[in-house]
Amino acid sequence: METINYQNFRIEAENICVDYNGKVALYDANLRLKPGQICGLVGMNGAGKTTFFNALTGFVNISKGKIRINGESVRSAQKDQTIAYVPQNEGIDSQFPINVWDVVMMGRYGSMNIFRCPRESDVQAVKDAIERVDLTDHLSTPIGNLSGGQRKRTFLARAIAQRASILLLDEPFSGVDIRTEKLISELFIQFKNEGKTILLSTHDMIHVREFCDLVLLINKTVVAYGETSEVFTPENITTTFGGISPDFLFGPES
Amino acid sequence: MELCSFLTLDSFITDPLSHEFMRKALLMSSLVAAVCGFLSSYLTLKGWALMGDAVSHSVMPGVVVAYALGLPFSLGAFIFGVGSVALIGFIKQKSRVKEDTVIGLVFTGFFALGIVLVSKIKSNIDLHSILFGSPLGISLSDVKQTIFISLLVVILLSIFRKDLMLYCFDPRHAKTVGINVLFLHYLLLTCLSLAAVVGLQSVGIILVVAMLITPGATAYLLTDKFDNMTIISVFSAIISSLLGIYASFWFDLETGGSIVLAQTFIFLFAFLFAPRYGIFKLKKLFAGYKR
Numbered sequence: 001m002e003t004i005n006y007q008n009f010r011i012e013a014e015n016i017c018v019d020y021n022g023k024v025a026l027y028d029a030n031l032r033l034k035p036g037q038i039c040g041l042v043g044m045n046g047a048g049k050t051t052f053f054n055a056l057t058g059f060v061n062i063s064k065g066k067i068r069i070n071g072e073s074v075r076s077a078q079k080d081q082t083i084a085y086v087p088q089n090e091g092i093d094s095q096f097p098i099n100v101w102d103v104v105m106m107g108r109y110g111s112m113n114i115f116r117c118p119r120e121s122d123v124q125a126v127k128d129a130i131e132r133v134d135l136t137d138h139l140s141t142p143i144g145n146l147s148g149g150q151r152k153r154t155f156l157a158r159a160i161a162q163r164a165s166i167l168l169l170d171e172p173f174s175g176v177d178i179r180t181e182k183l184i185s186e187l188f189i190q191f192k193n194e195g196k197t198i199l200l201s202t203h204d205m206i207h208v209r210e211f212c213d214l215v216l217l218i219n220k221t222v223v224a225y226g227e228t229s230e231v232f233t234p235e236n237i238t239t240t241f242g243g244i245s246p247d248f249l250f251g252p253e254s
Numbered sequence: 255m256e257l258c259s260f261l262t263l264d265s266f267i268t269d270p271l272s273h274e275f276m277r278k279a280l281l282m283s284s285l286v287a288a289v290c291g292f293l294s295s296y297l298t299l300k301g302w303a304l305m306g307d308a309v310s311h312s313v314m315p316g317v318v319v320a321y322a323l324g325l326p327f328s329l330g331a332f333i334f335g336v337g338s339v340a341l342i343g344f345i346k347q348k349s350r351v352k353e354d355t356v357i358g359l360v361f362t363g364f365f366a367l368g369i370v371l372v373s374k375i376k377s378n379i380d381l382h383s384i385l386f387g388s389p390l391g392i393s394l395s396d397v398k399q400t401i402f403i404s405l406l407v408v409i410l411l412s413i414f415r416k417d418l419m420l421y422c423f424d425p426r427h428a429k430t431v432g433i434n435v436l437f438l439h440y441l442l443l444t445c446l447s448l449a450a451v452v453g454l455q456s457v458g459i460i461l462v463v464a465m466l467i468t469p470g471a472t473a474y475l476l477t478d479k480f481d482n483m484t485i486i487s488v489f490s491a492i493i494s495s496l497l498g499i500y501a502s503f504w505f506d507l508e509t510g511g512s513i514v515l516a517q518t519f520i521f522l523f524a525f526l527f528a529p530r531y532g533i534f535k536l537k538k539l540f541a542g543y544k545r
Contacts, residue, residue, distance in 0.1 A: 021347065057430040078432035085430045096299060096423050097478045106420055110431030116416040142478035162431065 291491030314368025
């Protein structure tokens with residue numbers, strides 16, 4: 001096990017811009033995260049949350065700025081299996097003919113040979129990961145027959161099996177049952193203790209207060225960034241959501 | 255005498271086998287069907303039916319030019335197949351026209367060019383066999399080409415089987431773990447063009463898209479495992495080819511049409527009676543009887 005230097009940055013994004021055929025999706029965005037930090041990414045639909053994720057994973061190219069993952073390029077982070085992406089439930093084809101085991105095994109593909117033949121260690125990693133998300137009874141269940149929460153846990157298991165040190169989670173709490181929500185929050189605490197860095201996007205303000213050390217409010221660019229207790233203020237949230245008051249959005253108690 | 259031999263199942267199967275051209279047609283069509291069936295499970299899951307239609311129609315001018323120049327027709331077809339995809343991508347990126355419109359206008363343009371070329375280039379090109387296929391009249395050089403291309407596609411698909419599945423399922427994850435997604439994209443396109451090239455000999459340019467999507471769609475209704483889907487897809491494609499050729503022999507039907515029609519019937523059967531996803535879910539019916 002490699003030792004983790006908690007002072008070095010896991011993610012460094014400096015003034016990054018992303019545009020799709022001339023349409024700006026994100027500009028001048030900055031983010032710095034250390035090991036063991038959990039950061040919430042909050043913004044409206046179309047504010048650039050998914051684009052931010054895509055830039056960090058290298059799924060889209062940035063047109064300006066710089067991204068360093070563990071001090072190295074995104075390309076070498078991909079090679080090293082450093083980043084795992086857990087998609088939104090809507091982001092995947094739930095009717096795809098594939099079962100839980102095979103999805104989680106995909107987390108190991110990057111470190112296998114070209115034919116993707118699982119070694120003993122890969123099989124063990126997949127087993128362990130599935131156990132951690134409590135899906136051992138569903139190894140050969142097609143993902144189409146899972147509930148929303150079980151499907152979410154399947155993709156979380158894939159990220160665990162990948163042994164990534166950075167987890168990007170797109171709306172991890174949307175459309176999941178209470179049991180899954182509890183399990184995910186327990187896993188977050190474990191991940192934090194293992195020194196993993198987590199960036200999660202969410203619509204739910206309560207979850208941000210509950211889990212996130214840091215919060216990044218974005219609306220095409222960074223509106224505010226910092227410790228949750230300092231930055232997550234009604235004024236900042238109102239600005240992020242284009243002038244709509246948080247009371248109106250989330251009810252007076254949030 | 256004729257009627258008698260027709261009535262026994264044994265001779266129904268063996269009689270056509272006594273003809274050299276039938277043996278060749280059955281063998282080559284099965285090979286082509288297996289290749290197209292293999293690829294078919296990827297195309298249906300990726301949602302590339304329209305792309306398959308586009309590529310297969312776009313190879314037309316390539317076939318004509320290659321014949322006119324005395325080149326292997328697969329080469330011309332391949333160049334135009336890949337060229338059409340590149341052009342679709344280019345126009346889509348540089349204009350505000352929607353993708354399905356771009357696909358439709360590019361492939362019809364290529365197809366029209368092919369038809370015009372046939373009428374202009376003086377040669378012994380048989381338009382009918384290009385459009386509707388001619389598995390019964392396949393030449394020796396075509397046989398060699400077909401075997402070569404088929405093996406190439408099967409080898410490529412076998413090596414990158416799992417990567418291609420991941421690419422169809424979750425390209426974002428593939429990219430995140432350092433798998434070359436762009437390469438897989440072009441690999442699938444290349445296989446599509448090559449499969450279209452061999453498929454058109456069996457059923458012709460107009461119907462070859464059926465070879466590329468129907469077996470996959472049939473298999474998709476019958477299983478929840480990707481590997482099984484590929485196997486079912488390949489076998490349903492081979493059986494359709496055999497059925498189609500036999501039907502065309504005994505009832506004097508257009509061969510290409512018969513093969514595709516057989517595929518359509520197998521799909522309809524799955525659509526109606528597939529255990530889990532059919533209209534009359536057979537599993538439930540049987541469960542009902544047991545009670």
